[in-house]
Amino acid sequence: MPKTIEEINEKIRKGNAVVVNAEEIIGIAKEKGIKKTAQEVDVVTTGTFGPMCSSGAFINIGHSNPRIKLGGGRVYLDDVQTYAALAAADLFIGANALPDDDPRNRIYPGEFNFGGGHVIEKLVDGKDIRLTATAYGTDCYPRKKLETWINIKDVNEAVLFNPRNAYQNYNVAVNLSNKIIYTYMGILKPNMGNANYSTSGQLSPLFNDPYYKTIGIGIKVFLGGGIGFVAWQGTQHNPAAPRTERGVPTRGAGTLALIGDMKQMSSDWLIGTSMLGYGCTLTVGVGIPIPVLSEEMLEYTTVTDADILAPVIDYSSAYPHMETEILAEVSYAQLKSGWIVIRGKQIPTASLSSYSRAIKISNILKEWIQNGKFLLTQPVEALPGIDSGIKPKPLKERPIVE
Amino acid sequence: MIVSKKIVLHFPGRLVERPIVYHLIKDYDLEFNIMKASIIPDEEGLMVIELxxxxxxxDKGIKFLKDTGVRIQSLGQNVLRNESRCTHCGACITVCPTRAFKLDTETRLISFDDTKCIACGLCLKACPLRAMELHF
Structure with missing residues (x-):
């Protein structure tokens, strides 16, 4: 039985690879059994579509005449701050960047209607963006001011680079206090008035390959409607998180750093997002194919929402103060039913991640593979696994004594 | 037959100082519950009521309002979902006080029932994609 990626690619090229999404595989494997399904199915596609704060874009705008050195100057795109501390014509805009005159939370809760994520959405949508820059001027880069429209089709490069996406599992947020709070997990009503979660569960990439056996550095993925790559493990990658018997982490665990050419991406899958009282971010679409190399790999992809447990955390006190207290563990099947029960209280649930769009992503990826447009890739290097010893650490503050 | 409807009344500037709603009780024996009221100086008054x-x-009361010059809209027409921005994530579901948003557990799509909507505006800010719009 064991297949290789090259064998699967050969089938893809001939147009006879069997590709299903991570929801469909559950029923197929139940009906036909693991052994037979592993022989028949070649690829399982996954998808996720939710706010992913650690996202941003590198842009090279091309050199003006006379030249200007943006690096070390100040540059804004549609009044939103960018990071201009690279070479003369390179910029980075992060999803959380804001205009200088945005009131933030001075008018509480801040609305955060327009920020870096929205600039990225406008760019990929092909809209003109207003660039305003000031620089200090040098002998070789004399210009000190630049104001111009830029457009994604004219810039040299527009590269999405997200240091942390596709979190393998995440917290369920509730509020134990007696006043409403505004968080990156949405509006949380007092006294556990609601519970918010953010994952595509059984469809999510890293839940379908919990030990990172096929998802590794260098592989090709669906990113923002175009083709991207896994660049590295994501920041805060935590392979050592506790896991269930079948390997499913029960806390935030693995993460991915993703990179891709924004010129082929679409604003259907990169959407500027506003979290009331928290800030701006970017909703990102990610899809990853899992090659069914063995019965073991197939078994991983049959994970269901009932198998995945998530920790319920109080965001009014435990989360901000780094306390590890978990109020309960609930399954995604429970969360998706619309209600969970914590401490005897029935609490309505809501998702920040769109399951219906995640299904769409997995189906687009399926089509790409079925049409021979997208071949599978072998990782260049594995992501740090459970034996790597990697574990994110809290900041150990050392007071500065002058 | 008893009817109960949520409606939006737009009072043109010239009517703002007249006690129009009073006549609904006195002359037409109607009950009303005010959900929202605002007056923009020199422009128009707006009132959201359940009548x-x-x-x-x-019907007579509505005719009276119209004859007086009040413009009437049914409430649901005022809060719209911009379908091109909605991703059906579900962030709106638990913030809505009247449960106007409903998740279909099969398709995972969120429906918006504008007849339940009281135009409180909570979903407008709670929606991370800013897909909900208010048009008074």
């Missing part, structure tokens, strides 16, 4: 009474009186 209740028997059908004949209700």
């Amino acid at each position: 209740r009474g028997n059908q004949v009186n209700y």
Whole structure:
């Protein structure tokens, strides 16, 4: 039985690879059994579509005449701050960047209607963006001011680079206090008035390959409607998180750093997002194919929402103060039913991640593979696994004594 | 037959100082519950009310309002979902006080029932994609 990626690619090229999404595989494997399904199915596609704060874009705008050195100057795109501390014509805009005159939370809760994520959405949508820059001027880069429209089709490069996406599992947020709070997990009503979660569960990439056996550095993925790559493990990658018997982490665990050419991406899958009282971010679409190399790999992809447990955390006190207290563990099947029960209280649930769009992503990826447009890739290097010893650490503050 | 409807009344500037709603009680025996009211100086007044009474009186009351020059909209028409921005994530579901948003557990799509909507505006800010819009 064991297949290789090259064998699967050969089938893809001939147009006879069997590709299903991570929801469909559950029923197929139940009906036909693991052994037979592993022989028949070649690829399982996954998808996720939710706010992913650690996202941003590198842009090279091309050199003006006379030249200007943006690096070390100040540059804004549609009044939103960018990071201009690279070479003369390179910029980075992060999803959380804001205009200088945005009131933030001075008018509480801040609305955060327009920020870096929205600039990225406008760019990929092909809209003109207003660039305003000031620089200090040098002998070789004399210009000190630049104001111009830029457009994604004219810039040299527009590269999405997200240091942390596709979190393998995440917290369920509730509020134990007696006043409403505004968080990156949405509006949380007092006294556990609601519970918010953010994952595509059984469809999510890293839940379908919990030990990172096929998802590794260098592989090709669906990113923002175009083709991207896994660049590295994501920041805060935590392979050592506790896991269930079948390997499913029960806390935030693995993460991915993703990179891709924004010129082929679409604003259907990169959407500027506003979290009331928290800030701006970017909703990102990610899809990853899992090659069914063995019965073991197939078994991983049959994970269901009932198998995945998530920790319920109080965001009014435990989360901000780094306390590890978990109020309960609930399954995604429970969360998706619309209600969970914590401490005897029935609490309505809501998702920040769109399951219906995640299904769409997995189906687009399926089509790409079925049409021979997208071949599978072998990782260049594995992501740090459970034996790597990697574990994110809290900041150990050392007071500065002058 | 008793009817109860949520409606939006737009009072042109010239009517703002007249006690129009008072006549709904006195002359037409209608009950009302004010959900929202605002007056923009020199422009127009806006009132969101739930109006209740028997059908004949209700129709007469509405006719009276229209004849006086008040523009009437049904409430649901004012809060719209921009379908091109909605991703059906579900962030709106638990913030809505009248449960106007409903998740279909099969398709995972969120429906918006504008007849339940009281135009409170909570979903407008709670929606991370800013897909909900208010048009008074």
